[in-house]
Amino acid sequence: MKIKKRTETISSLINDLEQDVLLTITFGNAQIGGNIITWDGDETIIKKGKVTNLNLGKGSVIKGKTLKIESNILDVNTQTNGVVVTYYFNNATESAKTFDDKVDNHGDIFSLTLYVNF
Amino acid sequence: MKKCIQIYVTILVFGSNQFYAQTAEMDELNVPSSPAFVILDESPANIEKPTNPKALAVSLISVGQGGGAIEFSPYWLYNHPNYTIDDEINNHIPFWQTFAISLASIKENDATTVSTGFRVQLFRKYTDEADILATRDQIVGALSISPPNTDNIAALHSQLDEQRGKIKWNIEIAGAYSAIGTEVKNLTSNRLGAWMNIRHTPKGFPIDFVLLGRYSKTFGDSNNLIEDSSFIDFGASISKRTDNFDLQLEYVYRRDTNLDLNFDRLVFVSNYKITDNVVAVASFGKNFDKVQDIFTAFGIKVGLSKQTMKLDNAD
Numbered sequence: 001m002k003i004k005k006r007t008e009t010i011s012s013l014i015n016d017l018e019q020d021v022l023l024t025i026t027f028g029n030a031q032i033g034g035n036i037i038t039w040d041g042d043e044t045i046i047k048k049g050k051v052t053n054l055n056l057g058k059g060s061v062i063k064g065k066t067l068k069i070e071s072n073i074l075d076v077n078t079q080t081n082g083v084v085v086t087y088y089f090n091n092a093t094e095s096a097k098t099f100d101d102k103v104d105n106h107g108d109i110f111s112l113t114l115y116v117n118f
Numbered sequence: 119m120k121k122c123i124q125i126y127v128t129i130l131v132f133g134s135n136q137f138y139a140q141t142a143e144m145d146e147l148n149v150p151s152s153p154a155f156v157i158l159d160e161s162p163a164n165i166e167k168p169t170n171p172k173a174l175a176v177s178l179i180s181v182g183q184g185g186g187a188i189e190f191s192p193y194w195l196y197n198h199p200n201y202t203i204d205d206e207i208n209n210h211i212p213f214w215q216t217f218a219i220s221l222a223s224i225k226e227n228d229a230t231t232v233s234t235g236f237r238v239q240l241f242r243k244y245t246d247e248a249d250i251l252a253t254r255d256q257i258v259g260a261l262s263i264s265p266p267n268t269d270n271i272a273a274l275h276s277q278l279d280e281q282r283g284k285i286k287w288n289i290e291i292a293g294a295y296s297a298i299g300t301e302v303k304n305l306t307s308n309r310l311g312a313w314m315n316i317r318h319t320p321k322g323f324p325i326d327f328v329l330l331g332r333y334s335k336t337f338g339d340s341n342n343l344i345e346d347s348s349f350i351d352f353g354a355s356i357s358k359r360t361d362n363f364d365l366q367l368e369y370v371y372r373r374d375t376n377l378d379l380n381f382d383r384l385v386f387v388s389n390y391k392i393t394d395n396v397v398a399v400a401s402f403g404k405n406f407d408k409v410q411d412i413f414t415a416f417g418i419k420v421g422l423s424k425q426t427m428k429l430d431n432a433d
Contacts, residue, residue, distance in 0.1 A: 001268045028199035030206035030215075032254055034261030048262040072261040074271060076203065076278060079215070080169060080194040100197045102169075107275055109266060 002108045003072075006101060009115040012094035017059035021118070022090035025051040025071065029084050033073040040066035040115060059091060067116040075103045075110070083110045092118070148330075149315040152189055153235025153294035154220035157309050162187035162222060171195050178221075185230070187222040191215075207250055212239050220294075228300050231308060235294030245284040245321050253278045288317040310335040328355045348375045364389040372406060381406040389419075396420055 014021060027033035037047045037054070047054050056062055073083045084100040094116075103110050150156040152165070165187045168174040174195060177188045193214045201215075209215065216239040223232045244250055253274060260271045292313045299305035316329040335348035350373045357366040365388050372381040385403035392398055402414040 001272050003266065003268070026200065026202060028201050029194075029197055030201055030203050032203050032257045032261065034258045034263075034266075036262055036264050049258050070264055072264075072266050074257060074261060074275060076257075076275060077194075077206075079191055082169070082194075082197050084197040084199045086199045098199050100199075107272065109261070109268070109271070111266075 002104060003111050004101070004103050004108060005111045005113070006099075007113045007115075008099060009117065010094055010097055011117040012089055012092040014059035014063055014118055015091050015093060017063060019091045020058055021056045021062060021092055023051060023054045023056055023067075024088040024090075025069070026086050026088070027071075027073055027084070028086065029080055029082050030077045031073050031083050032076050033071055033083075033085060035072075036070040038068050040068045053090075062118050065118055067118065069112075069114045069116065071112045071114065073110045073112070075106055075108050078106060081106060081108075085112060087114065087116075089116075148328075149237060149290045149292045149313045150235075150294075151237065152187075152220040153237055153292045153311065153313070154189075154222045154233040154296075155187060155235075157235060157294035157296045157311050158222055158224060158231060158233045160222070160224060165189050169195065181221060181223050185223045185225045187220070189218060189220045191218045193217060203254055204251075207244065207247055207254075210241060210243050212242055216242075229298055230300070231296055231298045232305070233294060233296035233309075235292065235311075237290065237292040239288060239290050241287060241289040242285060243287045244282060245286040245319055246281065250278065250281045253281060284319060285317065286319055286321060288315075290315045290317075307337040309337065324358055324360075326357045326359070328357070329353070346376060349373065350375060362391045370406075392418075 023037075025033075025035055034049055035047070035051050036045060037051065038045055046056075056067065069087070071085050073085060075081055075083060081103050082100060083103060084098060086096055086098040088096050099112055099114075101110055101112075155162055155165075166173075166177040166180070166189070168177045168188065168190050174188075174190055177186075177190075180186055181188055206212075206215070216237075218237050220235045220237075221233070223230055257271065257274045257278065260267060260274060290313075292311075292315075294309075294311045296308040296310075297305040298308045310333075312333045314331045318327045320327075330351070330353040332351040332353070333348070334351075335346065338344040338346045351370055353368065353370040355366055355368040357364065359365075366386070368383075368385045368387070370383045372383070373379075374381070383404060383406045385401060387399070387401040390398045397419040399417045399419055400415070403412075405411045405413055
């Protein structure tokens with residue numbers, strides 16, 4: 001079992017500083033994924049595992065901060081080695097961002113570290 | 119994408135002359151995984167499995183020009199960001215996800231035989247979806263640790279594959295067609311086949327049930343020197359499989375629609391795994407033939423592959 005790593009950075013403006021920013025992560029291609037979410041520079045884990053409507057905080061509070069999301073995807077689909085993950089942000093200009101890639105062999109892991117600059 | 123390749127040598131200890139013919143047909147209650155190759159009566163040495171449109175185009179050109187074989191699933195040529203593992207487990211009509219096409223061409227002397235086939239699951243329900251979802255949750259948990267523990271995840275993945283291999287209900291169909299000719303404009307029909315398979319593995323009951331309907335037709339030549347022949351088969355089997363042994367009772371009713379004749383066959387087969395690469399085989403029963411139709415056989419299958427053997431693929 002190999003782990004293929006990749007790092008990406010995106011920037012997203014907050015639409016309404018008075019409203020909360022929510023995050024949902026989905027893994028497509030019938031693959032299984034897990035997440036570890038922290039604020040960059042702080043080792044405290046905000047959330048692990050499945051992420052649905054995770055409240056990252058009020059827009060004015062998180063503005064200027066960088067969110068670090070580590071998503072690990074296991075290829076469990078015998079039909080494809082393709083992996084695809086989508087990050088949905090509520091109350092942000094980058095409302096959905098999708099990344100896709102391919103692992104070499106069935107059963108390998110794809111590890112994406114995404115930095116989101118608010 | 120994984121594909122186990124297993125090669126066996128069968129050593130006949132005692133049996134009738136019909137042993138080889140019988141064992142070759144023992145798996146006929148299954149829908150073939152690559153119908154286009156079955157209808158050719160050939161096992162292509164190299165099967166291209168393109169996973170994106172560009173690779174598919176290259177493979178199609180290759181097969182068209184020099185012969186070869188392709189197998190692909192149109193649905194999986196593209197990513198599906200919204201099709202999650204939960205959708206997959208709860209999808210009881212996975213038509214597009216399981217629809218697979220096989221294509222092959224073989225050049226012999228001046229003639230080329232081309233074949234095309236498809237296979238699709240019309241209905242699928244896993245034996246225990248709750249267990250699968252529980253394992254999925256464990257995998258999600260294991261993937262949410264940095265860095266992931268690969269040994270633990272590999273073990274959970276094996277567990278998941280085993281659970282997804284247990285299917286309570288499965289209905290599959292397949293079809294294939296082949297034609298032969300020296301060039302495209304003079305291709306003539308060669309063979310035609312259609313299969314339908316219904317499998318049932320009751321939860322908590324150690325026996326599998328299989329029903330199969332099959333139609334096969336071989337076209338005669340244009341000079342009427344060889345007549346068309348066609349068969350309709352209906353079959354049923356019950357089997358019990360464990361880690362070390364495999365017992366199967368199979369009945370096939372065959373109707374020769376050209377000669378207007380009916381035949382049937384009843385076979386009992388047992389496989390016992392002696393070691394990881396050696397399987398003892400015993401079979402007896404009644405063949406399709408109208409005379410001398412009783413046969414028995416005992417043998418040993420020796421696996422030449424280094425890969426782990428699975429009894430359910432031993433035939």
